[in-house]
Amino acid sequence: MTPPATVLLVFGRGVTAGDGGYRLTAESVARTEAAVAYVHAHAEAFRRTPGARVVFTGGWPHGPAGEPAPPPGFREAELMRALAREAGLDAYARSAAETHSRTTVQNLAHTVQDGLLGTTEFTARRPLGLVSHPWHLPRVRLLAARV
Template identity: 55%
Template sequence: MTAPVATVLVVFGRGVTTIGERFVLTSASAARVDAAIDYVHTHREAFAAAPAPLVVFTGGWAEASRGEPRPPEGCCEGDLMLARARAAGLAAHAELKLECRSRSTLENLLHTAGDGLLAGHAFEPRHPLGLVSHAWHLPRIRFLARKVLRLRGAALLDVPAAGGESASHRERVVHLASRLWFLGVTDPARLLRRERAMVASLRRRATG
């Protein structure tokens, strides 16, 4: 039996840094873009008889949670990921979309859904939604996708990125905290309120 192929990918950012006065993707963010590019090229034959795959790059400025201002126009995570994909020629093989106002993984999913970037697509085990990130991040994305998109199990397909960053203790803490703080909550506004309270609580514990 042929394994299902995701014709829609959502790529999650992992931050922006600066070199001099120039804003650039972190190595982890760049690795996630490259994973999406590799996935589309690897499965090009599967896409030949179907509409072009859709790749959504999502990421604003996670640093906003630390009070840092928004980067200049065109320098958010999503902007820079999209630019990297276009420079690699991905637009010739896929439809590319952008979400660049989110500050967290939860907001990535909420804005991607709320802005209609997945409109017209239905996801199930034979036609899963591809999630592009590092393997250590994917469990939390899956948990949040169940909350926001009502998708679970084989309706989601992991597309792990390689390189750029190893798993961190903080990610395990945030994943566990998310499961506790978001228990029984699916409403977008309540999820956002819970997330902000959770982040503030984790920050207090880290500095206390």
């Protein structure tokens, strides 16, 4: 039996501007809620594992070319992290936000370059959890193996 992943990498699916602010797409909300539900389901593992964390990724992926990115605090990963924290994530795990990316490849590269996954070496006994939609996971797995 594979132990639960206690380091999660949550991929965003967009943020939109309008009505005087920024908001997550329904897909980004669903991914955030799935991550929080997973952490709650494995709360004891998250509490007892040093380095347990949830990393949210995404900057301004669907912003029109040439448009300025949202101000700090309103980028995709920051909005996802805030939603997770409102749902009580902090009681079980640390969280971080990678906010400079526009693509899945950049999500992974910036997360690694910025040290957001910590020093954990991921193995079958210590897996990295990838949170996305089923149609996106094959791409994420392929790219994560390379990064």
